[in-house]
Amino acid sequence: MRRIEDCIAGVVGADARAKEEAQRLQDILTKPQGSLGKLEALSVRLAGVYGTSKPSVGRKVVFTMAADHGVTQEGVSAYPAEVTRQMVLNFAHGGAAINVLARHVGAEVRVVDMGVSCDEDWPTCVICRKVGKGTRSMARGPAMTADEARRCVEAGIELAEMAVDEGFTALAIGDMGIGNTTAASAVTSVIAGKPVRDVTGRGTGIDDTKLNAKVSVIESAIRANSPDPRDGLDVLAKVGGFEIGGMAGVILGGAFRKVPVFVDGFVSGSAALVAGTMCPKSVDYMVASHLSVEPGHAHALAHLGLVPVLDLGMRLGEGTGAALAFSVADASCKILSEMATFEGAGVSRSSEKGS
C-alpha cells in the first residue's frame, strides 16, 4: 500500500505544453474559434492531464463509494439510514441510476463499501474496504479517528492505482450514504470558508424545519470539533465521512498516476476539497462533471477554481453526473483528433482578427 505522503509527493501538475498545443490545434479546426465552448476547454484540460495534444479518454470506471453517517441520528435526512445498505445491493444488481448511465457511456461501476453500517455479506461484486460501521455523529465528537481518516484515503489511493494497473485511463467518483450531504456541507463550510447556511441544502429532500435543524447540527459540530481548514485529513476526520475519504483517495491516486478523476456532485466535491487541501496539484487532474442543485457545490467548485461541464439540475450523486460528463469528455477529445483543419479542408479563414 502506498503511503499518503509518498502519493502526494509524487503528484506533478498538468503538462502546460500539451495544453498549449491542444489550444493551438483547436484554433485551426474548421469552426469559429471558441465556438464549441466548454468542449474546447475540456479537451485542453484533458490534454494537460494526459500530456498530449490529442488525448483520448479511453477505458472509464466509476467508483461509487458508500458509507453510513452517525449524524443521521440527529434527524438530518429524509430517508432512513438502512437505505445506504439497500442501495448498495441495488448497485450490485444493476438497478440504480449510476448503473444505467454508466452502461450508457461505456463505463464500469465499482461499488465500494467504505463504511456501511451492516455486516459484510455482500454479493462478490461489492468491493469491501469498510473502515467502520458508519461514522460517529459529528454532533457528539469527531466523526472518525485520525487513523480511520488515513485508512479511508489510503484505500481510495489503492483502488485508483489498481484500476490504472488494469488499464483504466479515466476514473470517476460518486457517493451513496444517507446523511452524507450533512458531512459534505460541514467539510465545504470549513475548507471553502463559507457560512454553514450558504452551503447546506435539502439533500434527498427535507423540509424547512429539518433544514434548519441540519444547519444547527453542522454549526455546533464545527464549533465543538474545530477542524483545521488547512489540514484536509483533520477536516475529514472531524466532520467528514468514510466515503468522502475514499473518494479523496481516488483523486490523489488518479493524480499520482496521471489520469483524470471526474468528480460528480456535492458530496464528491467535498472529497475534492479534502484532496485539494492535502495536495493542491491534484486539482489539475479533477474534472468538475456537473453543477449540483445543492447550494454548497458552487462554493466548493469556486474554491477549487473548477468550472462544471454540465448543468442539468441533478442532485442524485452515485457518480451519475460524472458518467454523463465522461461522454462529453470523449466527444471533446474526438474533436481534437478527428476534425479537419482550415488548411486541410480548403476552408477560408475569418477576415476578423482572432476569430
Added chain:
Amino acid sequence: MRRIEDCIAGVVGADARAKEEAQRLQDILTKPQGSLGKLEALSVRLAGVYGTSKPSVGRKVVFTMAADHGVTQEGVSAYPAEVTRQMVLNFAHGGAAINVLARHVGAEVRVVDMGVSCDEDWPTCVICRKVGKGTRSMARGPAMTADEARRCVEAGIELAEMAVDEGFTALAIGDMGIGNTTAASAVTSVIAGKPVRDVTGRGTGIDDTKLNAKVSVIESAIRANSPDPRDGLDVLAKVGGFEIGGMAGVILGGAFRKVPVFVDGFVSGSAALVAGTMCPKSVDYMVASHLSVEPGHAHALAHLGLVPVLDLGMRLGEGTGAALAFSVADASCKILSEMATFEGAGVSRSSEKGS
C-alpha cells in the same frame, strides 16, 4: 409531395396520458424524486412524443442544411460567403464538428443543399434541394418569393418523412450558411417581438462596428419588408433563409410523423419559431438541445416555452448541440426503462411527503 396545409392539419399534440404515466414511473424509481433534474423532464417529454411511458430514441439522423444569404453583401459576417460551399464539402468528407459529434452519438448526418450559391456538382452524399443560389439581400427587398418559401418548407417535410419511412425515429436540425445569424435575428425579432438589438449577436465573430452595422441592416430590412409576425411563411420569405425554411419543414414533417425533432441552436431556433407560428402543436415535438451563446436564442426558446437541455457555451450550429442532446435523450429514456423501482429493489421510501 405532401402539401404544407395537409401536414399541419395532421399534427396532433403530444400524448398527455403517456407523459403522466412516465412521470408516475419516474417518481417510483430508486432515487429521490426529481433528483435527475432535466433528465427526468426530457424523458417525460419524449414519452409524450412517442406515446409510451417507456420511450426509446432509437435511430437518429441530423439534417445539416446549408444555404447562402444575399445579406452577406451588406458586410454582416466575419467569414467570406464561399465558406458555405467549402463547409458543405467538409461535411461531405466527414471533417466537420457535426460529423465527429454525430459519429460519437451514433447518428447519421444528412447534408442538404437548400440554396448554396454555387453549381450542384456535389459529392453524391450531399442531398440537393436547392431552391435558389442564395437568397436576395433582405436589405433590398424580400429575401425570397412566397413560392420559394413554400418550396423550402415542403422540401423539409419530404426529407423528414423519407427518413421516418427509412426507420429513423429521431430527427435533428442544424444549419450552415454564412450570414444566417442575420436572418435568424430578423426572424426572432419579428416572431418573438423583441428589439433587434436584443436578439443580435456576433455570429462567427464580428467586432463592435460590424455588430452595429448588422443591427442597422436588420432593423431597416424589417421596416422595409414589414413581415407579418403571425404568418411564419411570410416572415420566412421576407427576412429568412432557404435552410431556415428547410429546417422548419423538417420540424413540421417530424411532428406529423410523431417523432421528436432536436432543434440545435440559434439559427435552428429561428426555424422553430417559423414552424411554431405555422403549427403551434408542432412545438410538442421540438426538443431544445442546448442554449446558444447568441443572445437571441434565449428569447426564441422563451417564446416557444422550451427549456434547453444543455448549456455548454456553444455557438457553432451544424446540429452540434443537437447531436450531444441525442445522447442525453438516450440516457433519459434508459432511466425510465432500466432503473429499478423502490418496491422492486426493496429500498425504503422517504419519510418526507412528496420527496
